[in-house]
Amino acid sequence: MNRTVDVLVVGAGPAGLAAAARLAASGAGRVEVLEREQAAGGVPRHCARAGFGADARGRPLDGPGYARRSVRAALRAGATVRTGVSATGWAGPLTLDVTAPTGLERIRARAVVLATGARERPRSARLVPGSRPAGVLTTGELQRLVLRFGAGPELVGRRAVVVGGDPVARGAVRTLRAAGVEVVAVVCEHPAGRAAFGAVPVLTGAVVSELLGRGRLTGVSVRGGVAGTTRHTLRCDTVVFTGDWIPDHELARARGLPLAPGTRGPATDGAFRTTAPGVFAVGNLLRGVEPAVVAAAEGRAVAAAVTDLLEGEPWPEGAVPVGVPPGVPTGPVGPLRWVTPGLLGPVAAPLLVRPERGLVRPVLTVTQDGVPLRRMRLSGSLLPWRSVRLPARWADGVDPGGGPVVVGAEE
Amino acid sequence: MSVTRTGPLPAGSDATYDVVVVGAGVVGSAIARTLARHPLRVALVEAANDVGDGTSKANTAILHTGFDALPGTLEARLVREGYRLLCAYAQETGIPVEPIGALLVAWDEEQRAALPRLAEKAERNGHRTTRLLTASELRSREPHLDPGALAALEVPGESVVCPWTTTLAYATQAVRSGVDLHLDCRVEKVRTGDPYHRLVTRRGVLRTRHLVNACGLHADAFDALVGREDFTVTPRRGQLLVFDKFARDLVRHILLPVPGPLGKGVLIAPTVYGNVMLGPTAEDLDDKTATGTTAEGLAGLREQGGRILPALLDEEVTAVYAGLRAATGQEDYRIAAHPGLRYVTVGGIRSTGLTASLAVAEHVRGLLADCGLGLGPERPLAGLRMPNLGEAFPRPYRDARLIARDPDFGAIVCHCERVTRGEIRAALTSTIPPGGLDGLRRRTRARGGRCQGNHCGAEVRALFEEHAEHREGNR
Ligand SMILES: Cc1cc2nc3c(=O)[nH]c(=O)nc-3n(C[C@H](O)[C@H](O)[C@H](O)COP(=O)(O)OP(=O)(O)OC[C@H]3O[C@@H](n4cnc5c(N)ncnc54)[C@H](O)[C@@H]3O)c2cc1C
Numbered sequence: 001m002n003r004t005v006d007v008l009v010v011g012a013g014p015a016g017l018a019a020a021a022r023l024a025a026s027g028a029g030r031v032e033v034l035e036r037e038q039a040a041g042g043v044p045r046h047c048a049r050a051g052f053g054a055d056a057r058g059r060p061l062d063g064p065g066y067a068r069r070s071v072r073a074a075l076r077a078g079a080t081v082r083t084g085v086s087a088t089g090w091a092g093p094l095t096l097d098v099t100a101p102t103g104l105e106r107i108r109a110r111a112v113v114l115a116t117g118a119r120e121r122p123r124s125a126r127l128v129p130g131s132r133p134a135g136v137l138t139t140g141e142l143q144r145l146v147l148r149f150g151a152g153p154e155l156v157g158r159r160a161v162v163v164g165g166d167p168v169a170r171g172a173v174r175t176l177r178a179a180g181v182e183v184v185a186v187v188c189e190h191p192a193g194r195a196a197f198g199a200v201p202v203l204t205g206a207v208v209s210e211l212l213g214r215g216r217l218t219g220v221s222v223r224g225g226v227a228g229t230t231r232h233t234l235r236c237d238t239v240v241f242t243g244d245w246i247p248d249h250e251l252a253r254a255r256g257l258p259l260a261p262g263t264r265g266p267a268t269d270g271a272f273r274t275t276a277p278g279v280f281a282v283g284n285l286l287r288g289v290e291p292a293v294v295a296a297a298e299g300r301a302v303a304a305a306v307t308d309l310l311e312g313e314p315w316p317e318g319a320v321p322v323g324v325p326p327g328v329p330t331g332p333v334g335p336l337r338w339v340t341p342g343l344l345g346p347v348a349a350p351l352l353v354r355p356e357r358g359l360v361r362p363v364l365t366v367t368q369d370g371v372p373l374r375r376m377r378l379s380g381s382l383l384p385w386r387s388v389r390l391p392a393r394w395a396d397g398v399d400p401g402g403g404p405v406v407v408g409a410e411e
Numbered sequence: 412m413s414v415t416r417t418g419p420l421p422a423g424s425d426a427t428y429d430v431v432v433v434g435a436g437v438v439g440s441a442i443a444r445t446l447a448r449h450p451l452r453v454a455l456v457e458a459a460n461d462v463g464d465g466t467s468k469a470n471t472a473i474l475h476t477g478f479d480a481l482p483g484t485l486e487a488r489l490v491r492e493g494y495r496l497l498c499a500y501a502q503e504t505g506i507p508v509e510p511i512g513a514l515l516v517a518w519d520e521e522q523r524a525a526l527p528r529l530a531e532k533a534e535r536n537g538h539r540t541t542r543l544l545t546a547s548e549l550r551s552r553e554p555h556l557d558p559g560a561l562a563a564l565e566v567p568g569e570s571v572v573c574p575w576t577t578t579l580a581y582a583t584q585a586v587r588s589g590v591d592l593h594l595d596c597r598v599e600k601v602r603t604g605d606p607y608h609r610l611v612t613r614r615g616v617l618r619t620r621h622l623v624n625a626c627g628l629h630a631d632a633f634d635a636l637v638g639r640e641d642f643t644v645t646p647r648r649g650q651l652l653v654f655d656k657f658a659r660d661l662v663r664h665i666l667l668p669v670p671g672p673l674g675k676g677v678l679i680a681p682t683v684y685g686n687v688m689l690g691p692t693a694e695d696l697d698d699k700t701a702t703g704t705t706a707e708g709l710a711g712l713r714e715q716g717g718r719i720l721p722a723l724l725d726e727e728v729t730a731v732y733a734g735l736r737a738a739t740g741q742e743d744y745r746i747a748a749h750p751g752l753r754y755v756t757v758g759g760i761r762s763t764g765l766t767a768s769l770a771v772a773e774h775v776r777g778l779l780a781d782c783g784l785g786l787g788p789e790r791p792l793a794g795l796r797m798p799n800l801g802e803a804f805p806r807p808y809r810d811a812r813l814i815a816r817d818p819d820f821g822a823i824v825c826h827c828e829r830v831t832r833g834e835i836r837a838a839l840t841s842t843i844p845p846g847g848l849d850g851l852r853r854r855t856r857a858r859g860g861r862c863q864g865n866h867c868g869a870e871v872r873a874l875f876e877e878h879a880e881h882r883e884g885n886r
């Protein structure tokens with residue numbers, strides 16, 4: 001079946017739903033959101049704990065509560081939200097192939113907003129050697145298992161090791177303990193806030209170097225110490241790999257959109273336009289996980305450029321790529337992991353920068369074609385699990401006809 | 412016809428067979444299927460809780476033409492025949508095969524000089540269609556290859572195949588044609604006798620007139636149970652990396668290394684699931700359970716892979732695994748009939764067993780007859796059409812008519828691999844249902860994609876448990 005809509009949003013997480021709500025409310029016509037899961041709401045649906053801001057009366061919101069509100073807002077504004085519907089590929093520049101229990105469809109839109117989110121790298125993508133036992137999870141799978149089946153040693157075990165030091169690792173520890181699982185240790189490569197994990201031992205500067213056990217996990221080998229020379233085994237029947245995000249960029253790549261090297265998300269300009277006219281991208285798809293409110297704010301912000309397009313404004317050309325300095329293959333990684341947006345057009349836009357490690361009062365620089373445009377010391381510290389937002393004036397003076405812009409950091 | 416996994420084995424005449432095949436890898440399953448053509452009571456007995464759970468699940472999944480076999484060996488003949496038989500069988504039953512052909516790529520002068528010799532060897536093995544490619548021909552065939560490639564030998568016919576569907580197809584057809592399959596049933600002792608051997612397992616004793624050892628890595632240990640010591644199996648580990656589907660466009664053929672003094676090197680091959688595989692290593696070990704990967708192994712593979720296809724390393728790795736080849740110190744299979752014992756050993760099926768499986772089965776049928784087994788007349792096997800796991804063939808999630816008939820085929824559960832609820836349900840209620848989530852993955856690809864269950868793990872498990880409960884309830 002072939003159909004046409006005005007705006008097709010792929011992904012009903014915080015970003016996609018916020019975009020749909022804003023666009024439907026502003027009279028964009030038929031706005032349809034496709035969600036492949038059985039319910040809309042995205043990742044927060046599976047985060048059954050506070051941490052998603054507060055409602056109008058100041059009561060803290062948990063993930064499912066936040067998700068319900070986002071869905072309601074989109075529906076109230078007049079958007080259509082369809083669940084159990086997967087966008088599987090492109091049949092034209094703005095036409096998507098869709099599979100649902102009701103059949104196949106080919107949906108053409110005047111604008112397509114990709115909001116497909118991100119996932120954590122599983123064990124294989126992290127190249128962790130060893131056996132392939134049960135009990136090897138990511139936070140995403142852990143949360144879904146516990147929500148669906150409750151606690152149970154067969155599912156989430158009795159003794160767990162959590163890998164990673166981000167706030168998500170904290171979430172994983174909390175989820176495990178609430179399910180009655182003893183968390184033996186948190187293993188993280190970078191220095192992490194020990195206090196953040198309460199009584200759980202934190203091994204910093206350490207990596208999981210091997211998974212042990214046949215059938216069910218029986219332990220993990222941990223390498224650490226100076227130059228990674230010490231090795232020991234932690235007995236556990238579950239290991240949860242947290243953080244280390246990779247955008248779910250399948251549709252973006254199928255459309256041939258170039259990826260920003262630091263983020264592996266599609267490159268967009270400050271208004272979330274990709275390089276393909278009519279195709280936009282927002283949320284975690286751009287760079288992995290930010291708090292839900294950040295993703296939702298991007299969803300709202302994309303509405304302006306989508307509206308421009310629907311009103312017949314031409315697709316701007318001549319954006320320049322923005323990136324962090326490329327790492328030297330063998331040397332230490334640079335101080336910055338990524339910057340978004342990956343493109344700068346004629347209209348200045350704020351930059352989101354993520355450091356690779358903790359940086360104390362760093363000097364940030366913006367250069368184009370080797371020419372320094374801006375250089376400024378930040379007053380605070382940067383942490384590897386938090387992005388810093390630089391106001392639009394940081395990109396003042398960028399020549400839209402010039403070469404790539406590089407954002408760097410010095411300590 | 413029955414499949415058992417738990418509880419005591421059948422007793423009395425139900426536990427008395429004409430032939431018991433021990434080991435339900437690709438080889439044992441093929442043998443059971445071949446024997447099912449005859450009016451015989453046959454059992455296939457396997458230690459693991461699923462068929463194809465040993466070496467047969469962890470290989471490079473290439474259907475070899477046998478162009479590089481050692482001419483004159485039994486292996487060379489069975490690979491050549493097996494290739495032909497499996498191509499036809501795959502067509503008939505829906506096992507995905509892609510005949511993409513191979514390129515042996517030369518990276519230095521020595522390797523370039525070896526190509527004509529390899530072409531000659533292929534000719535001696537009956538393959539006359541190989542062709543030498545110049546660097547520029549090679550470049551137009553494989554634009555993403557590192558520009559250092561000098562030349563290549565093209566071997567048409569080399570194919571990629573689904574190893575999981577292959578073993579499952581044989582075993583399913585065997586069971587549907589009357590073979591008893593006993594899983595979770597390791598044979599621990601054999602009391603040889605006349606007219607019956609007694610096979611002792613933890614679930615009971617089976618009696619059989621004839622016995623086939625298809626125990627793969629453990630073929631030597633099983634031989635010892637009947638008092639034979641003809642060879643020792645040394646596991647040779649092969650570690651492999653599977654890259655994300657985005658890598659599939661980087662490579663069009665199976666890229667084989669030119670064998671040289673420094674060993675065999677690694678290959679890069681597309682998989683029928685639309686991924687790209689890099690490996691295997693070759694490490695001689697003593698531990699027959701050492702199917703783990705190592706940091707050195709994976710790093711070495713990436714380094715070698717990056718020299719062949721640099722862009723490959725930019726893609727995510729979807730899976731890391733290792734398989735163990737059954738090496739016996741002889742450049743050939745170790746298939747032997749022991750008529751006095753009414754016993755056939757099918758050992759040393761090294762790195763070509765998937766390809767050769769159907770020909771090995773034919774060969775073993777002949778050996779059993781030599782051991783005095785009266786085969787009786789032939790009859791047709793039960794019909795079989797396997798669910799398609801291959802990307803080159805229509806998948807249910809794109810099949811409008813199928814979805815109209817059963818909306819479950821429009822409900823995608825595993826998003827990375829696009830596996831629908833309909834396919835999962837069908838696997839869970841099939842002739843040989845999976846014994847766990849890994850078995851379900853080998854039947855459907857569910858949880859086998861880039862997220863490794865991050866998105867769908869809980870849902871797939873829920874479907875699995877729902878059916879497990881259902882089965883318990885029926886008992
Ligand atoms: C474990 C974890 C804990 C977190 N904890 C917190 C927290 O405490 N507080 C907080 O503020 N934030 C938290 N976050 C971050 C927050 O969840 C994300 O920022 C937010 O969900 C991002 O929204 P999104 O819309 O970009 O992506 P998602 O929420 O991931 O939504 C993307 C949606 O797109 C759908 N989709 C993808 N591809 C397709 C397709 N082809 N067809 C149809 N649908 C598709 C997916 O099913 C998904 O529902 C957490 C994240 C994780 C992973």
Ligand SMILES: Cc1cc2nc3c(=O)[nH]c(=O)nc-3n(C[C@H](O)[C@H](O)[C@H](O)COP(=O)(O)OP(=O)(O)OC[C@H]3O[C@@H](n4cnc5c(N)ncnc54)[C@H](O)[C@@H]3O)c2cc1C
Pocket residue numbers: 433434435436437438439456457458459463464465466467468469470471472473474475596597598599625626627628629633647648649650691733734735736760761762763764765766767
């Ligand atoms: C890295 C690698 C790459 C390869 N690549 C290819 C390729 O590209 N193409 C190709 O054709 N071949 C390839 N092979 C070879 C192929 O995988 C093997 O030859 C084939 O799988 C052997 O099958 P099998 O049935 O003999 O052994 P297995 O699959 O190991 O089956 C033997 C079975 O016997 C069972 N068993 C053992 N002892 C007992 C007992 N006492 N009681 C009950 N059950 C028992 C085991 O549990 C096991 O399931 C490769 C092998 C490896 C390791």
